[in-house]
Amino acid sequence: MAYSMEKLREEKVFKDPVHRYVHVRDRVIWDLIGTKEFQRLRRIKQLGTTYLTFHGAEHSRFNHSLGVYEIVRRIADDVFIGRPEWNEDDRLLSLCAALLHDLGHGPFSHSFEKVFDLDHEYFTRAIILGETEVNQVLSRVGKDFPIKVAEVIAKTSKNKLVVSLISSQIDADRMDYLQRDAYFTGVSYGHFDMERILRVMQPREDQVVIKQSGMHAVEDYIMSRYQMYWQVYFHPVTRSAEVILTKILHRAKYLHEHGYSFKSQPIHFYSMFNGELTLEDYIKLDEAIILYYFQMWQEEEDPILRDLCCRFMNRNLYKYAEFEPAKEYKKLAELSVLFEKAGIDPDYYLVVDSSSDLPYDFYRPGEEEERLPIQLLMKNKEIRELSRESEIVDAISGKRRTDHKLYYPADLLQDDSTEPLIKKQIRKLLEIE
Amino acid sequence: MKSLLKDHAKIIHAIAASEEIIGRKKLQKIVYIAKKLAFPFQERFQFHFYGPYSEELTLRVEELCNMGFLDEVKEKKGGYYQYRYTLTENGKEFLSLNEVSMPNLQECLTDMNNQNARFLELVSTVLYFDTLPKEEVKEKIFTLKSKQRYTDEEVETAYQYIANLREKAGH
Structure with missing residues (x-):
């Protein structure tokens, strides 16, 4: 057979x-x-x-x-x-x-x-x-x-x-x-x-x-x-963890590119850092390996990598605020400058996360879209797009809804042992004072 | 502004450089082709029924419209609707505060914007299969896009067009 x-x-x-x-x-x-x-x-x-x-x-x-x-x-x-x-x-x-x-x-x-x-x-x-x-x-x-x-x-x-x-x-x-x-x-x-x-x-x-x-x-x-x-x-807390994870990877890559000597050598990352990832390397990767590095990097000399890994492993995540880019993008620029003055690198600690960063979507019937909509076969054998027949689908698929959040480490901003005045200004801007 | 909203800024920059883009399909294809020419757009594309398509790009454009940086006008054309995208005053101001450096992009975009969506669909599909030999690419196009009835000459023109674009992009 x-x-x-x-x-x-x-x-x-x-x-x-x-x-x-x-x-x-x-x-x-x-x-x-x-x-x-x-x-x-x-x-x-x-x-x-x-x-x-x-x-x-x-x-x-x-x-x-x-x-x-x-x-x-x-x-x-x-x-x-x-x-x-x-x-x-x-x-x-x-x-x-x-x-x-x-x-x-x-x-x-x-x-x-x-x-x-x-x-x-x-x-x-x-x-x-x-x-x-x-x-x-x-x-x-x-x-x-x-x-x-x-x-x-x-x-x-x-x-x-x-x-x-x-x-x-x-x-x-x-x-x-x-x-x-x-x-x-x-x-x-x-x-x-x-x-x-x-x-x-x-x-x-x-x-x-x-x-x-x-x-x-x-x-x-x-x-x-x-x-x-x-x-x-699109849960904001999950996104906070995702933001920190992404920043860990960015930091590790940056450190590698700048000749940093890791206490725990990221052997499994080298081919990714160098853009030479083979299929064999890729298949070896799993979450156990990645979390092993995050665990070890909690003891690294680099304060940013160490801090980000501690945050991820111990679920000390960033807090978030609703963010409206149209009204607040100038405030964002201001915050970025203040973060630098406070000695908190905004590249790692001030992050805008948008709904378009997600790998999930919701239903859109689409006019001129690339994706085929859901088609209903009517009793008269005619084919009709779902939202044209269903008021419920029409109601939720026709509306645009997008969302942006601003993530920041509240604990660092509350710590007044350094730069208290600048941090106060930041807290005021973030409305967490 | 350091690394914040930079992917949004790139899309605004692309639309500003094109002055206006008419049609969602055209916008998708233009960004995809630009990305394939090594311009640093971050949106991920997958092959869908009508060629490379990015849900991320669709959402990002929606966000930019909601933010008031892009203006979207729905127009009836023949039996269907199409969408016209331009920058608003707020969008122009945002862009002026968020420098985007993509040398040679404008020239490529102007060229692409002068092509019709059907041809850009062909060009983007050729680019999607660019690891395959030309004969196999043609076979893909004639089977996957049979409804578009592309001819052999059109595919050859698409290849020539891509070569010219690459020269303009200088990558």
Whole structure:
């Protein structure tokens, strides 16, 4: 029997708090899960620094990847099966792409990507196509199978229906992470009736459409996305931790470039500092390694690196104030000068964080946008964009909402043992006096 | 101002250098192409149904409109709407206080702004696949963008255009 068709003698099941069970019958999927590159995802948290705000958010990209696979498996095996628009030959491709879609994520990837100009999508492709265990498994299916999987994940595949299952405005990726992140953070916002949504999905040549009768279930999904965006993903305390993490990486890079001699040599960082990161180096990185350095750097000579690492490890985060750039950008310039005078480097201790810095988004129907909106299949067979039919979706997707916060170390500013007058001026400007 | 809001300032600078940009798609493609020419824009792009697209850029532009630094005018054109972006007086003042240095950017932007969105979509797609040999890039374009019906000559023109832009950028 061809490897692609091979089934396990007994179905394997993973207990899962979101989907109850994740079912695996295909040998290929089972073998992929066992590769070291996929197992590495156990050591990378799905929500990065969110655990410092919501202590339950310790779940990993491994959990999420299995969840996305399970949703696509249910769509393929329970919903699309037998439909003329669905090609059964695309089933394994869809399952593999779902399982591997986040394979290239590194530890705290949002911050790392920004500081070291990395791209997890590049590494996902590199792992799938490179000399890896994942590539060995996929290549057994067919010589061109790895590239087909990589193209679906990169959204450059001509098979747009399969792409849309994994990456669209209502895809398996979002349906899993909204529910999973809600479960592990403990919030009550992320829940919606996924079973109902799956039942009303219909395959079309280019994308999945939703039967009109399922519109209210989709409204719930959009609301959950909206709420999770503002309540969890954009939580100001999480952003504070992210700001400090980013500044640690900037400082370590700066020190390396200026010939600083680290007490704890950042061996795992050198290739990133020098812009020569290989796939082999990248796969070795996980959160345990990064946190090891942060732990050790609490004893470094450099006061900024030491202080930032102490803050991150001991959750002594920056405080924040609402910030309106349009009205306050001159105040920001003033603050920056005062921080320098007070001996507090504003490059590390005065930070504006904006909603556009986040890797999450909320639904926009889009006019002239690049992204395909959610399409409803009406009873008369007409296709209509969701917000044109749903008043709820129209109400929350039409409004612009952006947000900026100004982060600063309140404890340093309250310490009047040095430059008390300048610090007083700063506190007054920040309205924390 | 040291390193604060500098990514916002770069987008304002780009729109100021172009005087105005008509169309969200055009704005996306112009920033993507400029980034590929090694101008230091930080927004991350991914391939979407119609080519390279950055959600970060979309949000940043929304933020700039909300801040009152950019003016967005929605205009009806034929059967659809398009958006026209220009700098406001506040935006000009912000930019004057936030120096952005990107030599040669203006010349490249003026050139791109004179092209239509359809051609810029082609150019940005060619650049997205720039690690592939030309024949494979053509195959990608003809399959992924079949609805646009690009011709072989247009793809060749796009390659020539990119070469000229690179010369202008001097990178």
